[in-house]
Amino acid sequence: GENVEQHPSTLSVQEGDSAVIKCTYSDSASNYFPWYKQELGKGPQLIIDIRSNVGEKKDQRIAVTLNKTAKHFSLHITETQPEDSAVYFCAASKNDMRFGAGTRLTVKP
Amino acid sequence: DAGITQSPRHKVTETGTPVTLRCHQTENHRYMYWYRQDPGHGLRLIHYSYGVKDTDKGEVSDGYSVSRSKTEDFLLTLESATSSQTSVYFCAISERLAGEKTQYFGPGTRLLVL
Secondary structure (H helix, E strand, O other), X not given: OOOEEEEOOEEEEEOOOOEEEEEEEOOOOOOEEEEEEEOOOOOOEEEEEEXXXXXXXXXXXXXXXXXXXXXXXXXXXXXXXXXXXXXXXXXXXXOOEEEOOOXXXXXXX | OOOEEEEOOEEEEOOOOOEEEEEEEOOOOOEEEEEEEEOOOEEEEXXXXXXXXXXXXXXXXXXXXXXXXXXXXXXXXXXXXXHHHOEEEEEEEEEEEOOEEEEEEOOOEEEEEO
């Protein structure tokens, strides 16, 4: 089955800096890659997703890139703000969805 | 929040007792899922449903059963709870967008098995 690895497990940045979280997947048939943000005590919230026929997608300060050949995809957050502090999960899906272990992002004011 | 509620939100129980968690959705989605979330493991699929009375196992199904008698409700049962089932449980629903099943999560149930 699919295996998703996510790095780093923790990330601390200064407010205004950029943050990058990387994921790799094992199943070349995976064709859908969502990213979730989870705040303390809440369920994961979808923040952006990308499909395998697209290399990059951007939504305001958030962007995701996909390299199908290398089987990795990344989340980029620019101009980070304290409210971006949360745990972020990547996932890869063909028929079922497999999640990375998560990255705890801390944005220091 | 995609119209998903989970109950109870918190539960403490003892080893060996049965426990049932409920997921309720208001938007008539066909697909429903149960995940558990543990530190270092992300979210792992327990069981899922693709329609009323249609369910299948996920990655970590041992010790769990599910039932879906109505479109809006998906129940997760721990027949005899063990300490290893202490976790946060999330229900999710999905809608099909361009062929892929985007999933939306409920608020979670925190379960402690003593």
